[in-house]
Amino acid sequence: MPALAWGAGTLAALLAVWLVATSVTGLVPARVLPSPVAIVQRAVALVAAPFSGATLEGHALASLTRWAIGVACAIVVGIPFGILLAWLPPVRVAVGPVFELLRFIPPFAWVPIAVLWFGASTTTQALVVFIAAFPACVINAQLGVSQVDPILQRAAQVLGAGSLTTLRRVVVPVAAPSAFTGVRIAVSNGWMALVGAELIVGKQGLGFLISQGQNNDSVATIFVGIIAIGVLGAAIDVMLQRLQARLLPWTPALAQAR
């Protein structure tokens, strides 16, 4: 428990220093670093009245929608693709290098060309999320399937299991934890990429909110945006961790902690 006490103490001390520096003594001007109180007030104001086209919830909802579309597409396409790569070596050899090469182009580098193709629309943002989330789904699904012990598969077949039963009872249980970990990585990569994409182009969303804060010289707005992004990102990951523990309780502890 000392860890918790020290941690809480540190955070409290930091908050106190922040308060003293901004509200009490006014050493740090508000346009450099607003006081915590001002940030809370700004958050309340953003929830109550629209700023740059939407309220705080509106921006969050816009971000979450695009993120969900992009991630869902990445999962639906990426996991079967990964399984295919693991199952059919010729496909892996043919597609692998191209996939590896494209993977090294950071998702944000696709933003300008996505804008050119689709304009500053939801499609652009969702495409960037998809590009960021796709590789993690593919790689981890492939890894999961390749981890299946061929002896287990043969044993199942010897014992009279059909290929469907083998798939359901042998391959899926072994591969699922790794694939799920891939989904978790994909989800957080997608969230990160979305924020970047919204900063660069967009008319709504939390990233857009931050960039509007910058344009209006409102550091408090930027902080509200950053906190909202961090909280939502952390909440999504915690939810997925719980889901993983519930659905796939046999996941190795190490993979769960990632």
Added chain:
Amino acid sequence: MLIAIVGSAALVLAWWIVTGPAALVAPLYLPPPAEVLATFGRMAREPYLGSTLWAHVYASLSIVLLGWLLAGAVGLPLGVAMAWWPRLRWIVFPLFQLVRPVPPLAWIPLAIIWLGIGDGARVSVVFIAALVPWLMNSMQAVYSVDALLVSAARTLGASNRQILVRVVGRTALPTLVAGARIALGNAWTTLIAAELLAASAGLGYVALNASRTLETGVLLVAMGVIGLLGVLMSAAMRVATRVLAPWSTKGGASA
């Protein structure tokens, strides 16, 4: 290997067909391969947005390496110290957990307000992106040293220096190098985004401008060079792993 070349060739062939003979895609959206190659040649010789392609590459690389090295200079000792002294860990770790869910990119607007649109903002954002893997893996590296091995070496008469080099170094190095590799990847990704937002040179800056002026060829060259440099950096780190820690098995944690 052969099939790999065929696979890549097929991609270029498909690109050539849809843009050239079949004319399915307008050159504005996707110019044919030959035109992109010609644009590459032109950018290598003549300045675009004030400097040649190589100067833009240099601008991007110097900032990425500076931010990455600074993050290493802070993250490595801090990570080791956090593994060594629990109190320091208890103090720093909560702050870290608080900041970690925020994408490094989200700090860019703040960095621009605080530091202006110059190199400082970009270096600091790259620093933030690279710091997490440096620090986490350094901490993990020290943890991964088996106390039993240290005791065994001591019993067998090893000096402190020998223990550090032969036992701690051996076990910790693969994790450390893996951290450095992940940090470099994160740094590169983040820098490109930062250049899309605030820069006066660099590949991301070129890409954004090309998109605004509808010079798709230039944009594709910039993307290609960004990807190629990513491949080269990753390959360099793999070579470094093989040289520094040839006994490392799989490169530790990935994220």
